[in-house]
Amino acid sequence: MRKFADLHLKPSLEDFERVKNMINKSAELGFQMVGFSFPSKTSVDEANQVRKVCHDNGVELATRVDIAPRSRRELLSSLRRLRRRFEIVNVFCTSKVVARQAAKDRRVDLLSFPVAEYPKSFFDRAEAKLASTALASLEIDMQPLILLRGFARIRLLSVLRREVAIAKSLKVPIVLSSGATDMRFLRKPQGFASLGMLFGLDLPLALEALSETPLGIVVRNRQKLSPAYVASGVRVVRRRDCCLTG
Amino acid sequence: MLSHRVKRRYLAVKAESKEPIQGKEVLDAVWNALTQLFGEYGASQSELTFIHDYKQKGYFILRCSRRALPKVKASVASIREICEKPVTIHVLRVSGTLKALRKKTASAELT
Numbered sequence: 001m002r003k004f005a006d007l008h009l010k011p012s013l014e015d016f017e018r019v020k021n022m023i024n025k026s027a028e029l030g031f032q033m034v035g036f037s038f039p040s041k042t043s044v045d046e047a048n049q050v051r052k053v054c055h056d057n058g059v060e061l062a063t064r065v066d067i068a069p070r071s072r073r074e075l076l077s078s079l080r081r082l083r084r085r086f087e088i089v090n091v092f093c094t095s096k097v098v099a100r101q102a103a104k105d106r107r108v109d110l111l112s113f114p115v116a117e118y119p120k121s122f123f124d125r126a127e128a129k130l131a132s133t134a135l136a137s138l139e140i141d142m143q144p145l146i147l148l149r150g151f152a153r154i155r156l157l158s159v160l161r162r163e164v165a166i167a168k169s170l171k172v173p174i175v176l177s178s179g180a181t182d183m184r185f186l187r188k189p190q191g192f193a194s195l196g197m198l199f200g201l202d203l204p205l206a207l208e209a210l211s212e213t214p215l216g217i218v219v220r221n222r223q224k225l226s227p228a229y230v231a232s233g234v235r236v237v238r239r240r241d242c243c244l245t246g
Numbered sequence: 247m248l249s250h251r252v253k254r255r256y257l258a259v260k261a262e263s264k265e266p267i268q269g270k271e272v273l274d275a276v277w278n279a280l281t282q283l284f285g286e287y288g289a290s291q292s293e294l295t296f297i298h299d300y301k302q303k304g305y306f307i308l309r310c311s312r313r314a315l316p317k318v319k320a321s322v323a324s325i326r327e328i329c330e331k332p333v334t335i336h337v338l339r340v341s342g343t344l345k346a347l348r349k350k351t352a353s354a355e356l357t
Contacts, residue, residue: 146326186334188337195323
């Protein structure tokens, strides 16, 4: 049976009741993994609290950080600081320079773009080419699609349709996430996949964007973060005391 | 001259809200969402109809044309309020016959 992952839940950590309800609801709707967006200064205890709630509800937690750097330098310093602490790193690209750097940096997992400000979508063919050679995926949040109405939604759909067409043509993986701040914006995986149809994502690709692609990112990063990882394709199989140093 | 038979799909949908929701309200909300997303032309092709209200079990049955099923599913997922009451609607099951839908929905309730 297919496993589904919603890599972007973003309720406020201060409202822990809401956090619990959202995780519970995600499990009920059929997600086996949730990605929780933590502030960059989150303590291990806070993350463990959320992990415990997930465990109690039978879902896996993937820790995630969202960064919105204003410059290339800020992006690089944030990546140096945060990459080893979180399983998923998402870069919210607010300028072209940041978008280009994020797309070619192999430490970035997800790229997201402003949806409300139409001219500020930097996901063009050049960006997609860089992302396809690195490991970055395009993340699309569904909350704005459910929340917006009228002309704002028309514009959003038009931007998303263009981004998806570029991503498909250059084989950039797409990840569909709820981006939910509240339970009202959570849907079943099949519900999100149906909404994907509105911007040119056919059903098999939409389901892949909710299961194999996000799960693959988490598995890859967990391997990288494990102490046994040395480099791509190289890992420690067994440790023994070295006879030369003894 | 033979005219081809319109193939239909039956959907069991569940409305989650703190306040009680009527079947008619759900149907109106789906029509509104269809019209907003696909326009009057697209909505007219859906042949959306309300079939039954299982209030005690908490779900409703709608019918649409098979061709319009993806549009109806997308419209259902896009609904966030009914008469200014926050609501979420989920499609529980889809089937080609009412009998099979009832069977599937009943077995899903047991599991």
